[in-house]
Amino acid sequence: MQREQSLAPLWQPKVRPRLGQHRALNKPLDKGTLFMRLTMAIFLALTVLAFASFDYQGLNIYNAFLGTIANFRVLMLSPQLTHFSLVEAAEGMLITLSLALLTTVIGAILALFFGLLAAQNLSSPLISGLIKGGVAFIRAVPTILWVLIFAIAAGLGSVAAVTGMAFHSVGYLVKAYAEAFEEVDSGVIEALRATGASWWQIVCQAVLPTAQSYLLSWTFVRFEINFVGALAMGAAAGAGGLGFDLFLASAHYFDLREVGFITYLVLAVALVLETITTQIKVRLRVQT
Amino acid sequence: MSADYLIKKRSNTLKVLLGLGFLSLAAAFITQYDPVTGLISGLDAMRWVAANFYPNEQSLTRLPSIMNRLRETVLMSIAATTVAAFSATFFALLGAQTTKVNDALRLMSRSTAAFLRNIPAVAWAMILLFTFGQSSLTGFLALFFSTFGFLSRVFMETFDETTASSIEALTATGASYMQIIFQAVLPASLPQMISWMLYMVETNIRDATLLGILTGTGIGFSFALFYKSMNYHAASLVVIVIVVTILVIEYISNHIRRVIL
Numbered sequence: 086m087q088r089e090q091s092l093a094p095l096w097q098p099k100v101r102p103r104l105g106q107h108r109a110l111n112k113p114l115d116k117g118t119l120f121m122r123l124t125m126a127i128f129l130a131l132t133v134l135a136f137a138s139f140d141y142q143g144l145n146i147y148n149a150f151l152g153t154i155a156n157f158r159v160l161m162l163s164p165q166l167t168h169f170s171l172v173e174a175a176e177g178m179l180i181t182l183s184l185a186l187l188t189t190v191i192g193a194i195l196a197l198f199f200g201l202l203a204a205q206n207l208s209s210p211l212i213s214g215l216i217k218g219g220v221a222f223i224r225a226v227p228t229i230l231w232v233l234i235f236a237i238a239a240g241l242g243s244v245a246a247v248t249g250m251a252f253h254s255v256g257y258l259v260k261a262y263a264e265a266f267e268e269v270d271s272g273v274i275e276a277l278r279a280t281g282a283s284w285w286q287i288v289c290q291a292v293l294p295t296a297q298s299y300l301l302s303w304t305f306v307r308f309e310i311n312f313v314g315a316l317a318m319g320a321a322a323g324a325g326g327l328g329f330d331l332f333l334a335s336a337h338y339f340d341l342r343e344v345g346f347i348t349y350l351v352l353a354v355a356l357v358l359e360t361i362t363t364q365i366k367v368r369l370r371v372q373t
Numbered sequence: 374m375s376a377d378y379l380i381k382k383r384s385n386t387l388k389v390l391l392g393l394g395f396l397s398l399a400a401a402f403i404t405q406y407d408p409v410t411g412l413i414s415g416l417d418a419m420r421w422v423a424a425n426f427y428p429n430e431q432s433l434t435r436l437p438s439i440m441n442r443l444r445e446t447v448l449m450s451i452a453a454t455t456v457a458a459f460s461a462t463f464f465a466l467l468g469a470q471t472t473k474v475n476d477a478l479r480l481m482s483r484s485t486a487a488f489l490r491n492i493p494a495v496a497w498a499m500i501l502l503f504t505f506g507q508s509s510l511t512g513f514l515a516l517f518f519s520t521f522g523f524l525s526r527v528f529m530e531t532f533d534e535t536t537a538s539s540i541e542a543l544t545a546t547g548a549s550y551m552q553i554i555f556q557a558v559l560p561a562s563l564p565q566m567i568s569w570m571l572y573m574v575e576t577n578i579r580d581a582t583l584l585g586i587l588t589g590t591g592i593g594f595s596f597a598l599f600y601k602s603m604n605y606h607a608a609s610l611v612v613i614v615i616v617v618t619i620l621v622i623e624y625i626s627n628h629i630r631r632v633i634l
Contacts, residue, residue: 117564120632124567132455135448139509140590152504160500183400190397191408225619227579229586229593230612233600238421239414243404248415317495321586325404328495332587335499348496355491 160345168338169330177319178350181326184315187247189308192254197300199255200262201288206271216259223256228314232322246324250314254307261307265299266292298369305365309358316351327351428610435607439595443614446591449509450577453516454524458570461486461521462559465528471537472558474550482525490522498584507589515584516577524569531565532558564633571626578619 166174202208203216223231232249239245269292277287293300319328327347334343401408466472468482497515505511539557548556585593592615599608 117633120629121563121567124571124629124633128451128455128458128570131448132452135452135513138445138448139513140445141510142506142508144505144508144510146510149504149510153501156500156503180404183403186400187397187404187406190393221620221623222616225616225623226612227582227615229583230596230615233596234422234426234612235415235418237605238418239410243406244411244414247404247406248411248418313493313495316493317583320495320499321583331496331499335502339503341503344496344499348492348500351493351496352488352491355493356487359487359491 156341159341160348163342164345164349165342166346167340167343168334169343174327174330174347174350177325177327177330178354181315181319181328182312182354184243184246184250184318184324184326185308185311188250188254188311188315189304191247191251192258192307192311193300193304195251195255196258196262199259200266201292203259203263204266204292205263206267206269206274207284207288207292213263217263220256220259223252224260226253228253229317229321232318232324236322241323243324246315246318246322249322250311250318253314254311257310258303258307261303262296262300265296265303268299269295302362302365302369305362309355309362312355312358425605426609426612427606428613429606432604432606432610435599435610439592439607439611439614442592442595443618445509446512446581446585446593447578447618449513449591450516450574450581453513453520453577454570454573457517457520457524457573458566461524461528462566464521464525465532466554466558468525469529469532471533471540472554483529486522486525486529488522489518490526492518494519494580494584495587498587502588509590511588512581512584512590515588516581519580520573520577524573527569528562528566531562531569535561535565567633568626568630571622571629575619575622575626578615578622582615 169177199216199220203213203220205213208216228250231252232246235249235252236242236245239248273291273295274287277291282290315324315326316328316331318324319326319330320332321328323329327350331344331347331351334340334347400406464482464486467474467478468486470479473479494515497518498511501511501514505514536558539561540553543553543557581591582593582596585591585595586597587593589597592611596608596611599605599611
C-alpha cells in the first residue's frame with residue numbers, strides 16, 4: 086500500500102515494478118520495452134516539432150532570458166508592497182484560503198456521496214459506470230472554464246469561483262474516494278451483508294472507518310490543489326483574493342517588487358501546506 | 374477495546390467535524406459566499422448551458438483556427454514535460470537518498486525543487502509576461518518550472534522506492550556510480566517515470582488553457598476571445614475540443630501504462 090505516498094497518484098498505476106521484476110536487460114525486446122522506447126521517441130519528436138512551430142513573435146530570446154534573470158533578482162531580493170498595505174495582502178490571502186477551504190468542503194461532501202455510488206463493491210455496475218463516466222468528463226474540462234461558464238449565469242465573483250472549482254473537485258475526489266472504497270476488503274462487506282446489515286450500516290461501520298485515512302489524505306491533497314486554483318481564479322476570473330492582487334501588480338502596475346512580495350507570501354503558505362500533507366501521509370502510514 | 378475508547382473516538386470525530394463546519398462558515402462569511410445562491414446559480418448555469426452553450430453551424434467554420442491553437446497548446450505541454458523530465462532526472466538523482474552524491478548537493482536540489490514547485494504556474498506566467506510577452510515561450514517556461522518541480526519530487530520518490538537494495542548489491546560488486554545509475558536505477562524506474570510524464574502532459578494541457586487566458590496564447594486565447602465577444606457557440610466548441618483531446622490523451626496514457634508497468 087504505497088499509494089498514499091505520491092502527490093497525485095490518482096493516475097498512478099497500482100502495480101509497481103519490484104526489484105528483479107523489471108525488464109531484464111539482456112532479454113530480447115519485449116512489448117513493454119518497445120512501448121517505452123516508442124513513447125520516449127514520440128515525446129522527443131513532438132518536443133522538437135513544438136520548438137520549431139512556436140510563435141516567437143520576433144522575440145530576442147537571449148535578451149529575454151537575461152531580462153528575466155534581472156527581473157527575478159529584483160523580485161526576489163527587494164520585495165516590497167506599494168499599492169496594497171500589508172493588511173490588505175493578508176486579507177487577500179485569507180480570502181484565497183477561504184475560497185480553497187469552501188471549495189474543498191463542498192467538493193468533499195458531494196464526492197463522499199457520489200464516491201459511494203461510484204464504488205463497484207457498493208453500487209450497481211450501471212450506476213457506477215455512469216458516475217465514473219460523468220466525473221471523467223467533468224475532470225477533462227479545465228477548472229477555469231467551469232468557473233467562466235458558471236460566471237455567465239452567476240456573474241464574476243466568489244459564487245461562480247466556488248461553484249466552478251467545487252465542480253472540478255468533485256470530479257477529482259469521486260475518483261479518489263471510489264478507489265479507496267473499492268480497496269476495502271470484500272470479505273468484510275460480504276460478512277456484514279450475511280448478518281443482514283443494511284447498506285448504510287455497511288458503509289458507516291466498515292467502509293468509511295477503513296477508508297478514512299485515505300479519504301483524509303486525498304482531501305488534503307485536493308485542498309493544496311484548490312489553494313493554487315483559488316489563486317488562479319483570482320487572477321483569471323476576478324474571484325478576488327491574493328490572485329487578483331497578483332494580477333493587478335503584474336498586468337496593471339507593472340510593479341516587480343510587489344509581484345515579488347506576493348510570490349513570497351504564496352510560496353510560504355504553499356510550503357506550509359505541502360509540509361502538512363507530507364506529515365499527514367507519514368503519520369497515516371505509521372498507523373496502518 | 375472498551376466502550377470508553379469508542380465514545381472518545383466518536384466525540385473526537387464530532388469535534389473535528391464541528392471545527393471544520395465552523396471554519397467553513399467563517400470562510401463563507403469572508404468570501405461572501407451564500408450556499409443557497411451558489412446552488413441556485415449552479416442550477417441556473419446548467420439550464421443556461423443546455424439552452425445556449427452548444428456549437429452551431431456557424432461556429433464550425435472556426436474549427437480550423439481552433440485546431441491550430443489546440444496544436445500549439447498540446448505541443449507546448451508536451452515540450453514542457455519532456456524538457457522538465459530531463460532536467461528533473463538530474464535533480465532527482467542528486468536529491469534521492471539512495472542515489473545522492475553528497476548531502477550538500479542533496480539539500481540543494483531538494484530545496485530548489487520545492488522552491489520551483491510551490492510558486493504556482495500563474496505566478497510564473499505573470500513574472501515571465503514582463504520579458505517574454507505574448508510569445509509561446511511564456512507559457513512554455515511557466516509550465517516548465519512547475520512541471521520540473523513536481524517531477525523532481527516524484528522522481529526522487531520513485532528512485533528511493535524502486536532501487537534501494539539493488540544499489541547496495543551493485544556497490545558491493547564494485548560497480549561505479551555511473552554504472553549503477555545507468556544499469557540499475559534508470560532502467561528500473563523508467564516505467565514509473567514515463568507514467569508520471571503522461572500524467573503531467575494531461576495536467577499541463579489543462580493548466581495551459583488557464584495560462585493561455587492570462588497570457589493570450591494557445592487554446593486559452595481562443596476561448597477567451599469567443600467568451601469575451603459573447604460568441605458562446607464558438608466558445609462551447611473550444612470546450613468540446615479540449616475535452617475530447619484530454620479524454621483521448623487519458624485513454625492513450627492508460628493504454629501505455631497497462632503495457633509498460
